[in-house]
Amino acid sequence: MMKIVVTFFIFITFVHGYTYNEVLLxxxxxxxxxxxxLDKKLKNKLVDGKVVYTIVYEKTDYLTAKEVAxxxxxxxxxxxxxxxxxxxxxxxxxxxxxxxxxxxxxxxxEEHISNVAKIAKQMGVISFAYDVxxxxxxxxxSLMLEKSTVLYLNKNNLYTHNIxxxxxxxxxxRFIDES
Amino acid sequence: MNTSLxxxxxxxxxxTNIYAEKNEVINIISDDMKHYNKVATITKQNEHYQxxxxxxxxxxxxxxxxxxxxxxxxxxxPGVDMATDNTNIQTPIFRGSNPLAYGQSKLFIDDVLVNNxxxxxxxxxxxxxxxxxxxxxIVRGPGSKTDGxxxxxxxxxxxxxxxxxxxxxxxxxxxxxxxxxDYKMGGFFKTIKTEELKVFIDFFxxxxxxxxxxxxDGLSQGAFSxxxxxxxxxxxxxxxxxxLWLKEYSLGVNLEYKNFFAxxxxxxxxxxxxxxxxxxxxxxxxxxxxxxxxxxxxYKKTTASYSLEIKGGIKEDAFDSKSKLLPDGVEFIDMLTxxxxxxxxxxxxxxxxxxxxxxxxxxxxxxxxxxxxxxxxHTFTLGYRYTKExxxxxxxxxxxWANGDAALVDYTDTYPFFDKNAKRDTIxxxxxxxxxxxxxxxxVFGFNYEQTxxxxxxxxxxxxxxxxxxxxxxxxxxxxxxHRNPSWQEMFTKNNHSRIGSTDLNPERVEAYEFAYIRxxxxxxxxxxxxxxxxxxxxxxxxxxDANYRNVLDTNIYGLxxxxxxxxxxxxxxxVNYSYVTGRAHIKDEDRTESLANIAHHMAKAYYIYNLNSxxxxxxxxxxxxxKDRVSTDTREKVDAYTTLDLSATYKNIQDDxxxxxxxxxxxxxxxxxxxxxxxxxxxxxxxGRNFLVTFVKEF
Numbered sequence: 001m002m003k004i005v006v007t008f009f010i011f012i013t014f015v016h017g018y019t020y021n022e023v024l025l026x027x028x029x030x031x032x033x034x035x036x037x038l039d040k041k042l043k044n045k046l047v048d049g050k051v052v053y054t055i056v057y058e059k060t061d062y063l064t065a066k067e068v069a070x071x072x073x074x075x076x077x078x079x080x081x082x083x084x085x086x087x088x089x090x091x092x093x094x095x096x097x098x099x100x101x102x103x104x105x106x107x108x109x110e111e112h113i114s115n116v117a118k119i120a121k122q123m124g125v126i127s128f129a130y131d132v133x134x135x136x137x138x139x140x141x142s143l144m145l146e147k148s149t150v151l152y153l154n155k156n157n158l159y160t161h162n163i164x165x166x167x168x169x170x171x172x173x174r175f176i177d178e179s
Numbered sequence: 180m181n182t183s184l185x186x187x188x189x190x191x192x193x194x195t196n197i198y199a200e201k202n203e204v205i206n207i208i209s210d211d212m213k214h215y216n217k218v219a220t221i222t223k224q225n226e227h228y229q230x231x232x233x234x235x236x237x238x239x240x241x242x243x244x245x246x247x248x249x250x251x252x253x254x255x256x257p258g259v260d261m262a263t264d265n266t267n268i269q270t271p272i273f274r275g276s277n278p279l280a281y282g283q284s285k286l287f288i289d290d291v292l293v294n295n296x297x298x299x300x301x302x303x304x305x306x307x308x309x310x311x312x313x314x315x316x317i318v319r320g321p322g323s324k325t326d327g328x329x330x331x332x333x334x335x336x337x338x339x340x341x342x343x344x345x346x347x348x349x350x351x352x353x354x355x356x357x358x359x360x361d362y363k364m365g366g367f368f369k370t371i372k373t374e375e376l377k378v379f380i381d382f383f384x385x386x387x388x389x390x391x392x393x394x395x396d397g398l399s400q401g402a403f404s405x406x407x408x409x410x411x412x413x414x415x416x417x418x419x420x421x422x423l424w425l426k427e428y429s430l431g432v433n434l435e436y437k438n439f440f441a442x443x444x445x446x447x448x449x450x451x452x453x454x455x456x457x458x459x460x461x462x463x464x465x466x467x468x469x470x471x472x473x474x475x476x477x478y479k480k481t482t483a484s485y486s487l488e489i490k491g492g493i494k495e496d497a498f499d500s501k502s503k504l505l506p507d508g509v510e511f512i513d514m515l516t517x518x519x520x521x522x523x524x525x526x527x528x529x530x531x532x533x534x535x536x537x538x539x540x541x542x543x544x545x546x547x548x549x550x551x552x553x554x555x556x557h558t559f560t561l562g563y564r565y566t567k568e569x570x571x572x573x574x575x576x577x578x579x580w581a582n583g584d585a586a587l588v589d590y591t592d593t594y595p596f597f598d599k600n601a602k603r604d605t606i607x608x609x610x611x612x613x614x615x616x617x618x619x620x621x622x623v624f625g626f627n628y629e630q631t632x633x634x635x636x637x638x639x640x641x642x643x644x645x646x647x648x649x650x651x652x653x654x655x656x657x658x659x660x661x662h663r664n665p666s667w668q669e670m671f672t673k674n675n676h677s678r679i680g681s682t683d684l685n686p687e688r689v690e691a692y693e694f695a696y697i698r699x700x701x702x703x704x705x706x707x708x709x710x711x712x713x714x715x716x717x718x719x720x721x722x723x724x725d726a727n728y729r730n731v732l733d734t735n736i737y738g739l740x741x742x743x744x745x746x747x748x749x750x751x752x753x754x755v756n757y758s759y760v761t762g763r764a765h766i767k768d769e770d771r772t773e774s775l776a777n778i779a780h781h782m783a784k785a786y787y788i789y790n791l792n793s794x795x796x797x798x799x800x801x802x803x804x805x806x807k808d809r810v811s812t813d814t815r816e817k818v819d820a821y822t823t824l825d826l827s828a829t830y831k832n833i834q835d836d837x838x839x840x841x842x843x844x845x846x847x848x849x850x851x852x853x854x855x856x857x858x859x860x861x862x863x864x865x866x867x868g869r870n871f872l873v874t875f876v877k878e879f
Contacts, residue, residue: 021703027211062793144702150650
């Protein structure tokens with residue numbers, strides 16, 4: 001019996017997907033939009049004078065994407081430190097390089113993360129990841145609830161973007177390498 | 180020149196302004212990070228980084244699995260099995276630690292310790308409905324508490340929806356449940372908030388008429404017989420339905436006003452007399468009441484560098500039994516006369532023996548703890564907890580020993596079942612230093628020093644280290660020493676054939692060595708593994724052949740626990756755990772060493788939730804509990820292993836905010852049995868077979 005249980009256990013560790021943690025979603029909804037303000041080049045990325053925050057999701061995560069938008073609206077009440085903002089919800093399958101956005105917030109996907117990272121890189125906008133493990137697929141920033149709250153920044157992408165964070169912010173983050 | 184100067188000044192002014200704005204945003208982000216750090220720490224979102232072995236289960240997830248109450252939730256925990264006794268005082272067994280004793284683990288409801296004083300157990304809270312529980316945090320091993328409460332084998336913190344954080348409002352809830360054994364439950368909770376005052380109220384009522392086939396009862400094994408005196412009551416042994424019914428209500432109120440708080444709960448729990456105090460099957464309506472009520476008042480203040488919490492409370496609980504103890508026609512001797520002067524007078528109880536046993540206990544406590552964030556990564560916690568426990572009321576009534584008349588006689592003063600003057604004072608001093616050497620490496624050094632009215636536990640240190648190699652890999656090493664003080668039952672029971680207490684008992688002691696490795700695959704997918712070694716000394720033990728409680732059991736236990744949580748697809752959740760435990764027990768006064776008895780060496784538990792869409796989910800819950808050895812003097816076969824499967828379906832109506840869950844439990848009607856001690860119920864204690872549960876929850 002023990003062998004069966006252990007074998008099953010070992011097998012199961014090689015297959016994994018995702019769900020969403022409410023506290024982590026709320027923390028990210030509260031903190032990520034503020035990080036946009038630390039980009040000295042934010043004004044170049046406004047769309048019709050607005051900060052456009054695009055949440056990218058799988059069809060099955062539509063309710064989660066809506067919840068995140070609700071958290072952001074509750075937190076900022078239509079004004080992001082003086083900037084008017086707009087939230088777009090876009091499915092991974094509908095995302096194209098022609099999208100007009102100031103930043104991406106990327107929920108989980110097994111197939112599409114690299115594509116979003118590529119588009120964000122081409123556009124020179126910040127891409128936030130729900131899951132820190134997606135920084136390895138090219139997204140720029142994430143946040144984890146560890147012993148303390150930690151911001152992770154993908155250093156491989158930092159200088160390839162049209163992004164210029166204030167130095168103090170770079171002292172707050174923990175750098176990780178795509179490799 | 181002037182123009183350039185003006186321009187330079189303007190630019191400087193502009194950039195200074197921008198700089199100030201950016202700094203302000205940085206400060207806001209820092210404050211946000213601190214806030215979510217606090218929320219994550221309190222709600223155990225960052226459990227993997229804490230200096231102990233912890234598993235956290237969320238009420239809403241457990242509801243989807245058809246789990247109905249706290250007991251069923253605890254059965255899901257790695258390394259935890261359930262045990263019971265003849266009065267159906269059920270208790271979780273952590274890592275095989277002394278399955279015949281209670282008090283091995285501590286239960287907290289919203290941080291209030293609720294173990295009753297009589298048994299040092301919490302069977303009255305095991306039926307607490309899961310819909311009232313936001314989260315259950317289970318720490319395995321002794322290394323969990325710093326605030327003056329010793330967790331020996333584990334601690335369980337049940338967090339209700341009274342918990343409140345900025346940005347995390349709780350919806351009010353209305354619950355109805357119906358299930359097998361005519362189980363009915365209704366309850367609600369509600370939060371009322373103003374700017375400075377928060378009031379949270381929860382209430383539930385539940386009952387069932389559960390009876391389970393049992394027997395032959397303990398009379399068949401010689402209970403209430405005495406070969407020396409030539410008394411044999413084995414012919415009166417019966418088989419039949421053991422009354423395991425439940426009738427219970429609870430009212431909880433949590434208040435917060437500025438820095439002050441109050442927590443109150445009235446829990447009135449009544450259950451059937453199960454397998455009988457004297458191991459003879461009781462009557463259907465015979466009952467045991469286990470009320471457990473508390474009120475705690477406190478003050479807390481937090482600044483950037485320190486936090487202070489001062490609290491005090493009162494808790495009252497009772498053991499209140501009223502039942503027919505032995506059947507019509509049993510013969511014995513006048514025990515009162517025999518214990519007074521040794522004279523043997525045979526008595527026939529033609530209408531049986533009835534009894535009323537009542538012992539009410541009160542605990543008063545006060546504690547103060549100061550946490551101070553010092554320089555260079557040190558956070559010191561210093562404080563004390565003072566506890567005063569005593570029995571405030573005791574009654575002892577039995578059928579007439581002298582003439583065998585069934586009518587109750589008050590033996591409270593002449594032949595009590597319990598010491599009515601039972602009392603104990605305890606003070607625990609605690610000091611802890613949490614040292615963050617670097618963002619990746621932290622240490623905890625601490626100790627408790629305890630003194631009691633009886634045998635002192637003294638100095639008990641705890642040391643741990645958490646090393647985060649990167650965000651994927653975390654290592655923990657822990658050493659801790661703890662103890663369990665004898666329960667009231669073990670110290671103060673008297674004039675009883677199966678339990679004889681002693682105030683000379685030493686505390687049970689444990690030294691624990693634990694190592695854990697956690698691998699995070701993603702934000703919500705992980706594997707947690709740990710190995711442990713527990714050296715237990717002076718564990719308290721008694722048996723039918725020697726009813727005296729005594730410190731005669733030393734056990735060395737070691738094992739491992741594995742836990743995986745993750746997914747197979749994007750719309751499902753998988754949870755699997757496996758635990759292995761083994762070791763040796765040495766019974767000192769019998770000079771006998773044997774393998775651990777009454778514990779399952781292998782346990783595996785798993786659940787799978789598949790979300791068909793946002794409204795409908797299906798789940799399955801599988802539990803395997805391995806076979807259990809008997810003590811070497813017990814000639815019965817091992818307790819059989821069993822595997823149970825539960826299936827559930829949940830429909831959630833998002834528009835009207837309600838959900839319905841239908842669960843089929845123990846689908847294959849597996850024969851689940853908890854072990855009985857030798858010479859009691861020879862066929863062990865049978866548990867529920869196939870059963871169902873329907874739950875309706877409406878949120879507002």
